[in-house]
Amino acid sequence: MARPERAGRLAPPAWLTAGWKLAPAPVPWAAVVRASVALSAPLAAGLATGQPAYGALVSMGALSGVIGDTADAYRMRVYNIAVPQLFGALGVTLGTLVFGHGWVAVGALTVVAMVSGMISSIGAVASVSGLLLLLNCVVGAGLPMPGPWWKAPLLLTLGGLFVLALTLLGWPLRRAAPERGAVAATYRSLAALYEATGTDAYDERRQDVTASLNQSYDLVLARRTRQHGRAPNLVRLLSQLNVLVPLLEAAPAAHLRARLIGPLPAAIPAAVRDLADAVEEGRTGTPDLAGLPVPERPAERAVDHALRHAAAVVHKTDPDPYNVDDRLGRPAALRVRARRTARAVLFSEASWRYGLRLALCIGLAQALVSLIAVPRSYWVALTVTFVMKPDFGSVFSRAVLRAAGTAIGLVLAAFVLSEVPRGWWDVPVMVVLAALIPAFSAKGYAFQTAAITPVILLLSDTLNHQGFDLVMPRLYDSLIGCAIALVAGYLLWPESWHTRIGDRLADAVADTAAYVARAFGGAEGASRADRHRARRKLYRDLSTVRSEFQRALTEPPPTGTRAAAWWPLVVAVERIVDATTAARIRVDHGAPAPDPAEVAAVERELRELADGLRASDTLVEVRSELPGDESGVLEPLRQEVRAARAIASPDLR
Numbered sequence: 001m002a003r004p005e006r007a008g009r010l011a012p013p014a015w016l017t018a019g020w021k022l023a024p025a026p027v028p029w030a031a032v033v034r035a036s037v038a039l040s041a042p043l044a045a046g047l048a049t050g051q052p053a054y055g056a057l058v059s060m061g062a063l064s065g066v067i068g069d070t071a072d073a074y075r076m077r078v079y080n081i082a083v084p085q086l087f088g089a090l091g092v093t094l095g096t097l098v099f100g101h102g103w104v105a106v107g108a109l110t111v112v113a114m115v116s117g118m119i120s121s122i123g124a125v126a127s128v129s130g131l132l133l134l135l136n137c138v139v140g141a142g143l144p145m146p147g148p149w150w151k152a153p154l155l156l157t158l159g160g161l162f163v164l165a166l167t168l169l170g171w172p173l174r175r176a177a178p179e180r181g182a183v184a185a186t187y188r189s190l191a192a193l194y195e196a197t198g199t200d201a202y203d204e205r206r207q208d209v210t211a212s213l214n215q216s217y218d219l220v221l222a223r224r225t226r227q228h229g230r231a232p233n234l235v236r237l238l239s240q241l242n243v244l245v246p247l248l249e250a251a252p253a254a255h256l257r258a259r260l261i262g263p264l265p266a267a268i269p270a271a272v273r274d275l276a277d278a279v280e281e282g283r284t285g286t287p288d289l290a291g292l293p294v295p296e297r298p299a300e301r302a303v304d305h306a307l308r309h310a311a312a313v314v315h316k317t318d319p320d321p322y323n324v325d326d327r328l329g330r331p332a333a334l335r336v337r338a339r340r341t342a343r344a345v346l347f348s349e350a351s352w353r354y355g356l357r358l359a360l361c362i363g364l365a366q367a368l369v370s371l372i373a374v375p376r377s378y379w380v381a382l383t384v385t386f387v388m389k390p391d392f393g394s395v396f397s398r399a400v401l402r403a404a405g406t407a408i409g410l411v412l413a414a415f416v417l418s419e420v421p422r423g424w425w426d427v428p429v430m431v432v433l434a435a436l437i438p439a440f441s442a443k444g445y446a447f448q449t450a451a452i453t454p455v456i457l458l459l460s461d462t463l464n465h466q467g468f469d470l471v472m473p474r475l476y477d478s479l480i481g482c483a484i485a486l487v488a489g490y491l492l493w494p495e496s497w498h499t500r501i502g503d504r505l506a507d508a509v510a511d512t513a514a515y516v517a518r519a520f521g522g523a524e525g526a527s528r529a530d531r532h533r534a535r536r537k538l539y540r541d542l543s544t545v546r547s548e549f550q551r552a553l554t555e556p557p558p559t560g561t562r563a564a565a566w567w568p569l570v571v572a573v574e575r576i577v578d579a580t581t582a583a584r585i586r587v588d589h590g591a592p593a594p595d596p597a598e599v600a601a602v603e604r605e606l607r608e609l610a611d612g613l614r615a616s617d618t619l620v621e622v623r624s625e626l627p628g629d630e631s632g633v634l635e636p637l638r639q640e641v642r643a644a645r646a647i648a649s650p651d652l653r
Contacts (some may be wrong), residue, residue, distance in 0.1 A: 013085045018647065022480045031069065031438035038062040038163045039434035039455065043429045043462075053146055054155055057460035059430070061159020063455060065133070066437060068128045068160075069167060076219070079125050085160035087151035088132035090221045095140020096149050099560060101524075106366040109381065112137045113362035118345050118356035120389070127389070134362070134385050139367075142378020143463055179219050179234075180280060183241050185275035186212040193251050194269040198258025203571060206578065207546075210539045219232055231489060236316075242281055245315040246306035247272070252582035253299035256306070264303075267291045271307055273526045275314050287311035298589040299582070305589070315591055354454055357390050365481060372407055379474055383481025385447075388489050395490045397554035399482040401446035406478040409453025410448075412429055414471045416454060417461060426458065433458065501552060501563070504545050506613035511538055512576055513606035516637075519584040531584070538577055545572055566619060574643035576606070579637040587632045598628040598638075605641050621646050 039059045046055015047139060065610050098105040113134055120130035136156065145152035189212045193205040220237055257265055277283070289311055295304040336501050345351050363383040383406075387398045411649060412433075420429055433455050438445040505548060515534050549570055552563035606625055612620065620643040626638045 003255050009406055012140045020478045022447075022504040025442035028440050028442060029064075033437045034163070034166050035066045035434040035438050036064060038159070040167055040427050042159060042162070043430055046139040047424055047427070050283040052462050054055050054072075056459045057146075057152060057155035058162070060100060060139070060459055061085070061156035062476065063159070063437075063452075063459075064132050064156075065160040066434070066518045067441075067452075068132070069163065078164065080128065081164045081167065083125055083178040084129040084132045085157050087129040088136040091133040091136035092140040092145070092156055093149065094152045095137040095142075096122045096145050096152055099141050099144065106363060108372055109137060109366050110359050110363035114355045114359040118351045121263040121348060121354060122341055122345060122443060131389060135356075135382065137150070138378050138381045138385060142381070143460070157648050160624070163642050167446065179216075179237055180282070181239055182212070182216040182219050184276045184280035185277060187272055188317050190247060190251070191269040191276065193272040194254065194264055195274060196253040197251065198263050202255050203574070206251070206574070210543060213244070213248070214540060214543065228385060232392065239316075240314050243310040245536075249532075249535070249581050250299070250302040250306045250585050252578040254303050255298060255578070257299040265293045265294060268307065269305060271311070272339045275310060277457045278314050282362060283314050287315045298586040298591045298614050302585045314334035330533060348632060351624070357493055358385075360508050361388055361484050364488050366640050368480070368484070378483030379477035380484070383478045384489070385484060394554045395485060395552040396556065397551075398445060399486045399490070401444075402449055403479055403482045405449025406448040406453050407475060408450040410457075410475050411456035412450075413457040416458060416473065422461070424460070430455070430458065455527035499564070501545070501548055502613055502617065504541075504548065505573070506567070508538065508541050508545055509573055509606055509610040509613060511541065512573055512580075513603045513610065515577065515598065516606065517603050519580050520587075520594060520596070530537055535577065535581060542574055542577070562617070566597070569619065569644060569647050572640065576637065579640045583633040583637055591633050594632055594634045595629070598632070601626055602634065602641055605645060609645060619647055
């Protein structure tokens with residue numbers, strides 16, 4: 001029996017191996033084909049015209065476009081690819097101007113890193129733009145570029161625009177397909193949620209629905225902007241998305257009903273899936289709901305009412321464009337949004353903190369390679385840039401995965417550079433290597449790094465002709481860059497547990513208490529639309545907290561162990577929101593309303609929990625009685641609140 005115990009002790013900790021799990025994502029075949037064409041065609045054109053270096057630069061620009069093409073809707077893909085290319089062109093121009101200027105280059109890259117880090121906090125497009133600004137500046141300052149100064153940014157931009165052109169080939173035929181597909185996928189995830197009612201899989205399915213609904217609203221509203229009355233297809237999609245919300249709100253009540261008396265009839269999730277097909281196919285007409293069971297209980301009536309209403313709207317030909325509540329509001333004018341964004345960046349502590357961290361790391365990397373002879377030293381700063389992206393995951397786990405992924409990629413690069421002749425053979429090799437980037441990017445960061453590394457080395461070799469001699473210096477540079485990021489970007493900037501996670505979770509608990517009061521506020525309470533918005537905001541906030549927890553779980557103690565101890569509380573808060581919604585739905589469909597004193601007691605317990613989370617780094621078990629009507633609608637909610645209050649850190653149990 002000793003051997004298994006010894007093997008368990010020798011096994012690496014979970015926080016170190018979490019990033020090596022393959023994500024269960026399908027291979028994006030369209031992106032695979034697009035990447036192969038986008039990166040290999042410029043190489044072929046460069047070889048055919050006798051300018052292989054030009055072809056390599058265009059392929060480098062295409063590589064950034066392939067990495068940045070992460071949106072679904074075509075309009076968003078235009079922004080995601082085109083806007084970052086402009087920042088990338090500016091970056092390579094600045095880098096080219098300071099190439100070979102020693103400490104001037106160090107200062108310039110440090111300033112660019114500061115700006116890049118600060119604008120990365122604005123949003124997804126700004127984050128990619130900041131990344132390309134710094135990456136291309138690093139490449140321009142580290143590699144000799146063909147003159148004159150405007151040629152390199154022009155070629156890199158051409159590569160990105162080539163990817164954009166390939167991406168938009170399907171737009172005339174599939175203009176609304178991404179948005180329509182996203183809404184249909186949300187309906188299908190809701191059908192899976194109804195199938196999971198009464199089972200342990202319910203919580204996971206609910207998280208899937210929340211993520212899918214967030215994505216659908218983001219896509220549809222991003223495209224909507226000011227087309228409200230002039231785009232019937234978009235108005236119809238928004239109507240179909242809005243009527244899904246009552247179905248989602250009825251799910252917690254259905255889950256409670258399934259736990260008590262058994263699973264829902266299969267006809268209900270089947271009807272929701274039929275709605276998904278109708279959305280995707282654009283089907284109209286009279287819905288067939290003859291197979292739905294006759295509702296008897298409040299939860300069943302809630303589901304039946306929401307399902308029939310959704311079916312009527314989904315199959316309706318022309319929804320009223322003036323009766324569509326987008327639930328998130330119209331965007332403000334561009335000038336107003338620009339002013340708000342500038343103010344948020346300049347006065348945000350998090351923005352300055354990340355900008356300073358990135359500037360320190362890049363400055364140290366460039367100073368190091370200026371003092372020590374490191375061949376092709378741009379790779380050190382390149383590694384720091386990728387590792388230090390905060391919206392891509394934990395800095396610690398990314399440093400570890402970056403080092404390991406680079407080592408794996410270098411094995412493949414070593415084989416290519418040593419065995420494959422340079423020249424036209426580069427084209428079929430690039431076809432294969434480029435296809436691996438979108439295929440492996442969907443599986444995890446380490447696998448993406450392993451796929452990108454040989455592509456960058458092959459393109460770099462076209463520019464500097466070092467061949468196999470590139471391989472080992474790149475490994476050393478990557479290790480140096482990871483070490484700088486770990487020390488100067490992670491260990492020297494410890495964030496308190498409250499700043500990073502504790503206060504966010506406490507705010508979510510306090511908002512949950514307000515949601516409980518709003519849900520049962522009687523005549524003075526909020527309207528149903530207000531409850532919709534409050535619940536959506538709560539789930540979005542909890543999704544952000546969950547993401548931060550998942551990052552923290554990949555870090556070493558004490559952060560990782562504390563995140564593991566607090567994780568059950570995140571789940572408990574989500575269940576409290578569900579239980580509140582279920583109780584409200586039951587009241588709306590005939591169940592007796594709870595006594596205001598019971599509502600006040602639940603709200604008080606939640607506010608005490610929020611205050612406790614702000615005051616301590618350790619979870620303390622609290623035995624909460626919460627008396628009330630055991631047969632009333634609030635009893636499941638009281639049980640969830642008691643469970644949340646009873647969670648304690650492992651050392652206190």
